[in-house]
Amino acid sequence: MKDQLRALVDFALPEILGELKLGNLDKDRVPYDVELPKVKAHGDLSTNIAFQLGRTAKKNPYEVAVLCQKVLENAVRGQKRWQGWVQGISVEKPGFINFRLTESSLASKLLDIAKQDQNFGRSDVGRGTKVLIEFVSANPTGPLTIAHGRQAAIGDTLARIFKMLGHEVHKEFYLNDSGRQIGLLGRSLWARYQELFGRKAQIPEEGYQGTYLVDIARELKEKKADSLLKVEETQAIQEATDFAVQSILGGIQEDLARARVIFDEYFSERSLYERALIERALEELKKKDLCYEAEGALWFRSTRFGDDKDRVLRKSTGDYTYLAPDIAYHQWKFERGFKKLVNLWGPDHHGYAPRLQAACEALGHSKDQLKILIVQLTTLYRKGEPVRMSTRAGEFITLRELMDEVGVDAARFFFLMRKVESHLDFDLELAKQKSDENPVYYLQYAHARISSILAYAKQGVEREVDFSLIREGEALDLIKKMLQYPDVLKQAAEHLEPYRVADYLRELAVLFHRFYTFHRVVSDQLPLTKARLLLTDCVRIVLRNGLEILGVSAPKKM
RNA sequence: GCGCCCGUAGCUCAGUCGGAUAGAGCAUCUGCCUUCUAAGCAGAGGGUCGGCCGUUCGAAUCGGCCCGGGCGCACCA
Numbered sequence: 023m024k025d026q027l028r029a030l031v032d033f034a035l036p037e038i039l040g041e042l043k044l045g046n047l048d049k050d051r052v053p054y055d056v057e058l059p060k061v062k063a064h065g066d067l068s069t070n071i072a073f074q075l076g077r078t079a080k081k082n083p084y085e086v087a088v089l090c091q092k093v094l095e096n097a098v099r100g101q102k103r104w105q106g107w108v109q110g111i112s113v114e115k116p117g118f119i120n121f122r123l124t125e126s127s128l129a130s131k132l133l134d135i136a137k138q139d140q141n142f143g144r145s146d147v148g149r150g151t152k153v154l155i156e157f158v159s160a161n162p163t164g165p166l167t168i169a170h171g172r173q174a175a176i177g178d179t180l181a182r183i184f185k186m187l188g189h190e191v192h193k194e195f196y197l198n199d200s201g202r203q204i205g206l207l208g209r210s211l212w213a214r215y216q217e218l219f220g221r222k223a224q225i226p227e228e229g230y231q232g233t234y235l236v237d238i239a240r241e242l243k244e245k246k247a248d249s250l251l252k253v254e255e256t257q258a259i260q261e262a263t264d265f266a267v268q269s270i271l272g273g274i275q276e277d278l279a280r281a282r283v284i285f286d287e288y289f290s291e292r293s294l295y296e297r298a299l300i301e302r303a304l305e306e307l308k309k310k311d312l313c314y315e316a317e318g319a320l321w322f323r324s325t326r327f328g329d330d331k332d333r334v335l336r337k338s339t340g341d342y343t344y345l346a347p348d349i350a351y352h353q354w355k356f357e358r359g360f361k362k363l364v365n366l367w368g369p370d371h372h373g374y375a376p377r378l379q380a381a382c383e384a385l386g387h388s389k390d391q392l393k394i395l396i397v398q399l400t401t402l403y404r405k406g407e408p409v410r411m412s413t414r415a416g417e418f419i420t421l422r423e424l425m426d427e428v429g430v431d432a433a434r435f436f437f438l439m440r441k442v443e444s445h446l447d448f449d450l451e452l453a454k455q456k457s458d459e460n461p462v463y464y465l466q467y468a469h470a471r472i473s474s475i476l477a478y479a480k481q482g483v484e485r486e487v488d489f490s491l492i493r494e495g496e497a498l499d500l501i502k503k504m505l506q507y508p509d510v511l512k513q514a515a516e517h518l519e520p521y522r523v524a525d526y527l528r529e530l531a532v533l534f535h536r537f538y539t540f541h542r543v544v545s546d547q548l549p550l551t552k553a554r555l556l557l558t559d560c561v562r563i564v565l566r567n568g569l570e571i572l573g574v575s576a577p578k579k580m
Numbered sequence: 581g582c583g584c585c586c587g588u589a590g591c592u593c594a595g596u597c598g599g600a601u602a603g604a605g606c607a608u609c610u611g612c613c614u615u616c617u618a619a620g621c622a623g624a625g626g627g628u629c630g631g632c633c634g635u636u637c638g639a640a641u642c643g644g645c646c647c648g649g650g651c652g653c654a655c656c657a
Contacts, residue, residue, distance in 0.1 A: 317655080343657090439593090444586085475616050478616045522596095538616085542615080
């Protein structure tokens with residue numbers, strides 16, 4: 023719709039510039055917007071071009087608008103392709119030019135939606151761009167929390183959006199399978215394991231107290247009996263560590279699968295060491311003279327790229343900091359051909375972003391090739407009271423428990439319905455409620471209602487219908503809304519904001535419910551029934567496609 | 581102290597690169613089921629867009645200063 027108007031304005035632009043005596047102005051460089059008026063009375067489409075031209079021509083925007091109106095009207099009259107499309111052009115107060123489209127041209131757009139079906143919304147704006155989305159990346163030291171759950175829902179939905187726009191998308195989970203935390207995990211499990219044999223064992227200071235390790239210890243005992251007690255302790259700890267990681271990762275993958283999140287790759291941190299990628303990355307930095315030794319440590323000159331202070335890469339103990347493998351990892355991402363990297367992180371890492379971005383720049387990539395999205399935390403509420411949680415004491419509600427309680431659909435939808443960087447209040451009672459207060463059910467109900475109508479009609483949906491029978495305001499509003507769907511996906515991708523899709527679907531559902539209460543779809547007037555069935559089916563298509571993007575089911579019955 | 585985010589209706593939040601009368605949902609109140617799902621619809625009330633100054637045809641949006649809230653400032657991960 024917008025593109026069509028843009029074409030019309032561009033067509034008329036040379037003449038308008040001539041009239042304004044701006045003929046020397048490059049017509050491709052006039053900045054103007056085409057938008058949908060907020061107030062319905064202002065028509066179907068609108069442009070602000072008169073303001074832009076008024077500024078350069080030093081003329082009153084209203085006068086410019088009137089002039090544009092005349093030229094545009096002539097263009098519409100004289101050109102066949104516009105005649106059936108534009109019904110009228112008007113000018114409003116400060117200088118807006120508004121367009122009203124013909125009903126039949128709107129209604130006939132239903133054909134496009136019906137034909138494209140599950141491809142409606144698809145485009146190729148991202149063709150040829152490889153995108154890597156890294157998210158969740160939880161340490162395999164415990165079950166996934168609701169914070170991970172939100173990241174999972176957001177990252178996965180972003181991936182689905184990018185795919186619809188033609189990007190080649192890779193979903194990756196960075197697996198921290200080496201380092202201090204993993205060591206602590208192994209020793210904690212070792213302690214739990216020994217307890218099962220009546221030995222007195224101490225969970226290390228800062229170790230993992232959570233009772234889930236008791237369960238894993240039981241599994242370990244079942245598999246290995248008492249064999250770990252008979253070997254050297256270092257070997258026993260190594261075995262316990264591997265077992266713990268494998269077991270916990272298995273649980274993580276199960277939870278993610280249930281949340282409908284399937285990763286393309288679990289990228290092992292250990293493999294960075296095995297492939298000597300860290301040394302290579304550091305060599306490259308050294309070659310560019312971006313490293314120096316001081317106080318026994320190796321430093322990265324991140325301040326050259328806008329960071330507050332230089333950062334240590336290798337400690338005086340000889341161990342790498344977390345930054346070194348991370349730099350190697352991101353370099354490796356680029357080397358695999360990805361042009362666009364998106365990372366989802368928790369708010370506790372937000373201070374870490376500048377130094378990683380500095381590193382990417384240092385390695386010759388542009389700063390905006392790496393987008394770091396900080397996913398804000400979620401607070402659970404039960405009966406208006408926040409649910410207290412403490413990770414350290416091992417008391418938290420896991421993603422699994424959340425899904426058990428409210429279901430996957432509600433969990434995903436709630437995680438997605440706010441802006442990524444906004445704190446999320448998650449009301450457990452509301453998410454469980456099967457009522458009008460629950461936004462998930464509202465959407466799903468619209469889909470179920472449509473399915474029910476289509477079943478009741480006992481006749482297939484035909485595409486050859488009399489479009490002139492679709493003329494009610496409620497129907498035309500619905501069509502206009504549906505036609506926005508491809509744009510919504512593009513904007514959600516551009517701004518990395520999946521909530522826009524959720525919001526849009528709610529608006530679409532509102533319009534459908536309204537149409538439904540005012541107009542019968544199935545009646546004894548056959549041509550009208552056919553036209554409305556097509557309309558209804560198109561709403562079903564858009565709702566289903568949108569819910570698919572969110573990873574929420576589209577039930578036929580409720 | 582420095583840096584980042586936030587402040588919009590009673591509550592939770594939208595508000596597209598600066599646009600027209602600032603919008604939803606929940607909550608409150610009033611109506612609507614003999615016909616395709618009332619898990620629905622229609623309507624009402626509710627606002628100093630934290631404050632002040634500036635930029636311009638036009639500011640919730642951009643800039644500056646202040647007030648209030650959150651977070652980050654490791655040879656931790």
